[in-house]
Amino acid sequence: MGEIILHHYDTSPFSEKVRLMLGIKGLAWRSVIQPVIMPKPDLTPLTGGYRRIPVMQIGADIYCDSQVILAEIERRHPTPPVVRGADWAVNLWADRLWFQATVVVIFAEMGDAVPKEFIADREKLSGRPFDTGAMKAAAPFMRQQWRAYAAWLEDGLKQDDFLGGKTPSLADVAAWMNVWWLSGASPTIADELMAGLDRTRAWRDRVRAIGHGKRSDMTPAEAVKVATASEPTSDVACDPGDPSGVKKGDRVVVQADDYGRDPVEGVLVGLSRDRISLAREVGEIDVSHVHFPRAGYVLAKR
Numbered sequence: 108m109g110e111i112i113l114h115h116y117d118t119s120p121f122s123e124k125v126r127l128m129l130g131i132k133g134l135a136w137r138s139v140i141q142p143v144i145m146p147k148p149d150l151t152p153l154t155g156g157y158r159r160i161p162v163m164q165i166g167a168d169i170y171c172d173s174q175v176i177l178a179e180i181e182r183r184h185p186t187p188p189v190v191r192g193a194d195w196a197v198n199l200w201a202d203r204l205w206f207q208a209t210v211v212v213i214f215a216e217m218g219d220a221v222p223k224e225f226i227a228d229r230e231k232l233s234g235r236p237f238d239t240g241a242m243k244a245a246a247p248f249m250r251q252q253w254r255a256y257a258a259w260l261e262d263g264l265k266q267d268d269f270l271g272g273k274t275p276s277l278a279d280v281a282a283w284m285n286v287w288w289l290s291g292a293s294p295t296i297a298d299e300l301m302a303g304l305d306r307t308r309a310w311r312d313r314v315r316a317i318g319h320g321k322r323s324d325m326t327p328a329e330a331v332k333v334a335t336a337s338e339p340t341s342d343v344a345c346d347p348g349d350p351s352g353v354k355k356g357d358r359v360v361v362q363a364d365d366y367g368r369d370p371v372e373g374v375l376v377g378l379s380r381d382r383i384s385l386a387r388e389v390g391e392i393d394v395s396h397v398h399f400p401r402a403g404y405v406l407a408k409r
């Protein structure tokens with residue numbers, strides 16, 4: 108009980124942010140491998156429909172999206188401190204703008220090698236065509252963007268070993284996802300785009316050396332059992348003055364504002380500037396609390 112359970116898969120870049128965070132904090136955690144495409148029968152019953160990866164589970168508390176996952180790890184394990192200054196804004200830039208450039212650069216290169224089932228799944232996820240031909244056409248521009256973003260790291264590393272100073276910060280974690288993914292999927296292009304960015308390449312080695320903490324496997328069925336046998340323990344409160352007008356006890360729907368917009372319904376139990384928490388009752392799981400970040404999610408009354 109109380110263990111950190113990470114629902115992820117090894118090739119998932121957003122999960123890599125969380126794995127690195129667990130490494131920086133030196134934490135032990137349980138790894139539950141979920142499918143890369145739908146269906147995810149051992150995940151969506153826990154989340155209430157949210158299908159994206161990663162999802163963190165601690166007992167009957169379910170954290171959807173790397174943003175709220177990283178925030179919760181920082182809250183429960185404040186040492187060493189990782190979140191600094193305007194880090195959350197850097198995190199959203201790396202998650203959206205930089206990530207979209209990385210997607211185009213990688214899938215343009217893979218072209219016809221991308222499996223059909225994967226393409227069909229991602230078209231459903233995004234509601235748009237997954238067109239590797241169009242990505243090929245956009246790749247020269249996106250490669251330039253990618254390098255321009257990496258050059259910001261180079262500038263940010265002038266004084267210290269990490270973007271956050273002498274020790275890694277959330278800015279390092281956020282940027283790492285893109286450098287890690289491209290370096291693994293397409294090492295030649297990564298080398299090309301980081302040519303002359305020597306501090307960034309040295310930083311890549313330093314970050315890689317941090318590792319992922321202490322990982323041990325758990326089956327998806329075991330994770331569901333943990334949720335069934337637990338009560339939510341999160342300490343949540345609703346800000347009565349929240350400008351949305353949504354109040355504790357309201358029946359609400361939460362959905363992502365970008366892709367993977369599957370709606371999750373529940374009763375509002377927590378609302379703050381940066382977090383939405385719902386109570387849900389599903390089948391054998393009496394009550395779970397499902398947590399989402401505020402930025403990037405739409406909250407509405409049912």
Ligand SMILES: N[C@@H](CCC(=O)N[C@@H](CS)C(=O)NCC(=O)O)C(=O)O
Nearest residue numbers: 119120121143159160161172173174
């Ligand atoms: N904003 C989300 C984005 C997560 C995301 O896009 N994850 C990818 C995998 S890295 C995903 O869920 N892809 C579809 C899937 O795996 O089903 C987060 O920060 O966690």
